[in-house]
Amino acid sequence: MTKKALKIFTDALEEQKHWLNAMASEGWRLVQVNQCIYMFEACRPGQFLYKIEFAAGQSKQQLEEFKDQLDRFQIKYFTQGLEIGKISLGSKRWRPRPSELLIMEKRNDGSPFPDSTTRGEELQYYSKMRSTFSVAAVLLALAFFLGSPSTLSMITDIFEQGIVDWRIFYKITLLVLLMPVCLMIVKYTGKMRKHRQPVIR
Known part of the structure; x- marks a missing residue:
């Protein structure tokens, strides 16, 4: 089977x-x-x-x-x-x-x-993974903050004019994706710090 x-x-x-x-x-x-x-x-x-x-x-x-x-x-x-x-x-x-x-x-x-595998090679792996997620975080953040129209203008339209631009849902999606990516950066940073600690024999 x-x-x-x-x-x-x-x-x-x-x-x-x-x-x-x-x-x-x-x-x-x-x-x-x-x-x-x-x-x-x-x-x-x-x-x-x-x-x-x-x-x-x-x-x-x-x-x-x-x-x-x-x-x-x-x-x-x-x-x-x-x-x-x-x-x-x-x-x-x-x-x-x-x-x-x-x-x-x-x-x-x-x-x-x-x-x-040596500790240095594991550290290299965690460094590569953190770099990968860091690039993803930067791209998502740029799309969220710099994408047109701006996030601030859409929020202002909602509260002042009651107009909801459908692109706000795109911004929300970017933010939702950004949060777990940032958590992965924190995770791999922690693993790198742990591997840099001296081994007590």
Whole structure:
């Protein structure tokens, strides 16, 4: 028995890991992933565990060596690309650095996952995500405050003349979209501060 799911995460590391482990605890094993589309097959509940590593920052050779290590430990992995920082111009596509995740799967036998991601690489991921949401916030804010007619003039028309311009609903939509985007900026800023704290051993 198989199951397909469409899932979009604002945090592709922690949120996705918790979700995949929750699916496994319910008896669903990941067999294929294509961006935000996931395919599962039935398994024994709790039979598998998942962990996700951010591979950007590693050289191609380092990444291949880590994948070889996973093969030696008989740990299955899926490569999931991130579209962060990708620039397209016609048929030409350019990405400054490789941005991909490794979704690792192992049997729940008590042994640990191999560790490749450093704190610096996780910090790099959170920084990229914060930058992405920051750009979105700036664009939404500019559309809200500078779009014609101005938000202030429409509010003035409502209270002074009782005229409701239908474009006020467009402004409200922008504001509604802006609020969760700002929350994501705060979230990733907090994660970055946490990762910058020294590790006490």
